[in-house]
Amino acid sequence: MDNKVPQLNIVGFLCNWCSYAGADMTGLGRNTYPSNIKVIRIPCTGRMDPMMIIEAFHNGADGVLVSGCHPGDCHYTEGNYYWRRRYPHLKSLLEHFGIDKRRFHASWVSASEGKKFAEVVKKVTAEVKDWRDNG
């Protein structure tokens, strides 16, 4: 996928220990991805308050990605399990309110998966773009 997708705004919430570090690793490995994502560092996906995501869409974000440690690898033992439980509910709730499911994503990226993070961002960006271009 081409890395240049103008005028598309995606907010990324990355947990400090795995996905944020994984995104750092993407940089260390000089893998590229589309620049639409703006990353906000959070300690853990367990800290995610649904309000933040709703607020992001409300403010006009085209897409949102929340990414944390793989299940079982949470730095705080179980924070990502809480998130894993909340995610599907939130997703269907958002859909109910008319937020297309292509706009809201969750992923597991560990501190060593720099390449994977680039892939995730590419995939998410492509889906959000697909939503914008094709409805």
Place this chain on the structure above:
Amino acid sequence: MKYELQLKNIKEGFRKDVENLSQQKISNCYQCGKCSAGCPVAYAMDYPPSMIMRMIQLGMHDPVMSSNTSWYCVSCETCTTRCPREIDIAKVMDTLKIMAQAGKYKLSENEIPIFDWIFLKSIELTGKIYELGMIGAYNLLSLNPFKDVYPMGLKMILKGKIGFIPHLIYNPFEVIKNIRMFNAIRKKDRERIYEKNV
């Protein structure tokens, strides 16, 4: 040293050409030689497979295309099965032959292409292979008319193993369909090879 590598005699894009047509990442080859070690016909090749891979990496177009290596490859897939870098070497060999036959590059061993030409003609006209006609035509065209006729060919005939009458596709419409199909393929092939080959 057989060959002097200079900027002027390497062909820019040769590696890319081969990589595109074969869809194999030749630059991934790290020259371990496992392909050459196991190739049953390497002993008869001008350059063993791994060396061909290296020469493609370097863009050494002339020696690659004028060597007999790809023509001696029997497509046994031994190399492909064992390559630690997961390169389909047999497919690369096929690609070299395809490129050569497409007329863009010079042919070294004319023997096998003649055979292939007759073979495909046979399929085109009859849908199947017509052995006796093929052996005859092949021997005539390769200027070795009595090769294999005696003793093996003769015995084959005596054992009833070689048919005299071509097995035709029974339905004449199928024959026409077949010839049309081959023409379509030829057209597409030319497009493919020449387009990716510039």
Place this chain on the structure above:
Amino acid sequence: MARIGVFVCHCGTNIAGVVDVTRVAKYAGSLPGVKVAVDYKFMCSDPGQNTIIDAIKKYGLDRLVVSACSPRMHEATFRRTAERAGINPYMVEMANIREHVAWVHSDDKELATQKAMKLMEMAVAKVRRSEALSKMFAPIEKRALVIGGGIAGIQAALDIAGAGYKVLLVEKEPSIGGRMAQLDKTFPTLDCSACILTPKMVAAAQDPNITLLTYAEVTEVCGFVGQFEVKIKKKAKSVNSKCIGCGVCTTKCPSKKALSEFDEKLAPRKAIYTPFPQAVPNVPVIDRTACTFFLTGKCKICEKVCPTGAIDYTQQDEFIKEKFGAVVVATGFDIYDHSNYGEYGYGEIKDVITGLQFERLISSTGPTAGHVTRPSDHREVKNVVFIQCVGSRDEAKKRPYCSRVCCMYTAKQAMLLKDHYPETQAYVFYIDIRSAGKNYEEFVQRAQNEYGVLYLRGRVSKIYERANKLLVKGADTLSGAQVEIEADLVVLANGFEPKKGAKEFAQLFHMSSDQYGFYNELHPKLAPVETAISGVFVAGCCQSPKDIPDTVAMASATAAKVCALFAKEKLEVEPLIAGVNQLTCSGCETCYNVCPYSAIEMKDKEVKRGEVRHVAEVLESVCKGCGACVGACYSKAVDLKGFTDRQVLDQVETATAPITDN
């Protein structure tokens, strides 16, 4: 009104080569509350930090944004800078425009610059809402846990004990020693492995500061740096503490069904055994899966012959729970199982052996007393072929990495072979020789020049069995020749793999591993023995393949880190923790239930004059700041310092707003 300073770093050309840093600084200057915005070549350098300090003084700043590398890299640095200039260290935010911008968006400088501006603006939005936080401290349990009793674990334990701290060394086998105990001689000096290892093993056993716990495994871990609480399973040895190590039981035991793990399955071992004669501790264990008594109910010979009555068939697994301030993980490696190599016989050809098996064969303490004979028919050998990079540098076998030690150990083994049997010929098939190390290249040269080992550059394609011989078909790519060697024995240089169960073990500590299962260090260059979990360190081959010198260096480094930690009175911890607004708390106990650290207490408390309610309270010394309670609270009564709702929402708002740069 906030007085913010924004400092944009070039990082040489790392950032400035992609991002227009002056434009970022200029844009920063236009943002409300920003009093000064400058860019500089290397912000983390001394002059860089002084620029910041000068600016703080000159403009009376009270909060900072550093637009540079990842906060995981330098947040601590700039917090200290702020502190030196008299600002609360938690009034600092970083915008990561290197790892998250310059290095990943180098394909479009304009878009990269715009994103850098945005990330900086988000950091400014966040820092506006920052509050001064005060430092917090936690106690340290000055006792270390070392897991794995290979050379790495032994060295780490000795060094920590040497500094006067207590160590518990846990080993899952009946003896410490690890792989090194299996080796014959070691490169590059060819000194005998046992001769240099045994004294260390004994020293570890005798050190008053070290407690050895063999035949034991860690099963549960909770807590954090300074306060790890660890549950350890002591497997039943069936031999109690009365044992004096006389060895009579082993000699008399009739069961020979099991194969010796120590001898790499080349020889049988008894049901009651110590792995090898110099074992430490020298106490045998009964392998209950092989013992006749445990299988059939009859035998008990060992009990009869034991002079001290040390045999105890009724012993049970035992669990203990202890506290440690720091942990060294040194669980070592396994070698690649070549049964995946169909072309080398699916691991079924007896005379195709592993490098480790060769070590046992040529070792005078090994199953053949040092005679290199063929496992199949015990005949002497003449031609021996060594094949390098088996299960290494092989993408098709899912092992693309180089195992780093096998070039060297192959050269060593070929030399040892020649030493013992001058009339033999050794052939080595290799792809590249990797011998970077002090005296390593010279060592390999010696194998070739003085010992006449024939090096052939190519991978072997197939090994054929023919009559009593092995036909090895390889290539020498340097001469372009196919090579066929009739060999008596083939020795594979099996690569290094993570220990079986490494991934599950990592989960106990929430350590991360790479795609193969080797444990990740915190930083490949600057923090090679730390892990992402503070207080947990890694040493030896569990982190990546390495030889003994590197293993020992790494082990000593972990010891230094542990000692540095223990040398502190108490531990400074980040005050980024949760806090409850008890006025709005409804007492629902949701936070109490989700907190993974039991850091929330429910209390009946007078929150307003005359109003006693059931409310939550955070135990500050226990909270780790994960934020699970914050995400869960329906009343929005808990918040997380450093990542408050307001801060994150402001970041969200900024992230979605257009850039107003002109």
Place this chain on the structure above:
Amino acid sequence: MFKVAYFPGCSLSSTAKEYDVATRLVCEDLEIELVEVPEWVCCGATTAHITSELTAAVLPARSLIWAEKHNMTITSPCSACFSRLKMAQLNLEKYPGLKKEAEEILGETYSGKGEVLHLTRVMLERYGVDNIKAKLKKQLKGLKIACYYGCLMTRPAEVCENDRVEDPMLMDNLVSALGAQAVKWSYKTECCGAAFSLTKTEIVRKLSGDILKEAKASGAELIMVACPLCHSNLDARQPEISKLLKAELNIPVLYFTQVIGLALGYGYLDLMLNKHFIDPAPLLKAKGIL
């Protein structure tokens, strides 16, 4: 009744007529229904893929599509045909561009989901060695057989799935079930020279010679094959090879369906054993099988 689409291939109607006859005979006996693909065209053999990738995909695709439409597994007794069918399937899946062009030329779509198996796998895996064993009339006691698989039946690794690409055991298991002895040897999958039969006979003589020598050295009295190309190289060329090696090899080469046929009680002419250059009659008589 067990039903498969049958692609006999060109050789089976001429040079390898006996393979076709024995196969149909045995399959009828075992109640395996072979439904010949109507008006099939040659798979392109070893030529199409070195001439044009598209030809190599289009020719087999016609038969693949037919089998897919009729919901049948497609099989071929010839390793070369099988390989071309299977490779076409794999390539059409791997390279979407190729698939698009092939579909355009054929004017049909191809899902690629149908199964392509070599006849050995259909009979020995799907139908099952045990089921064959249950129907035997005779044990082939005392016969030492070298199973020769060749290249195209097992390679590349993706085509043999359950079996081991470097040391396949499928036919060896059959041999044991028939009461004979499968010798252990390491040239099971070495190349016989295959398609160079006509064009580079000297290569065929060397490669097939090595295989025959190795089989002989391993104590085999008979070689069992599952491919007409292998057969003609090992059998028809054997007299020349013997001469070249200055050694009387005289080792009969039988198709695996002929060997099953023997154990099912069929005779010399039923199985057209007379077609072979190296007459197996003396050996089989000596073992009391004929």
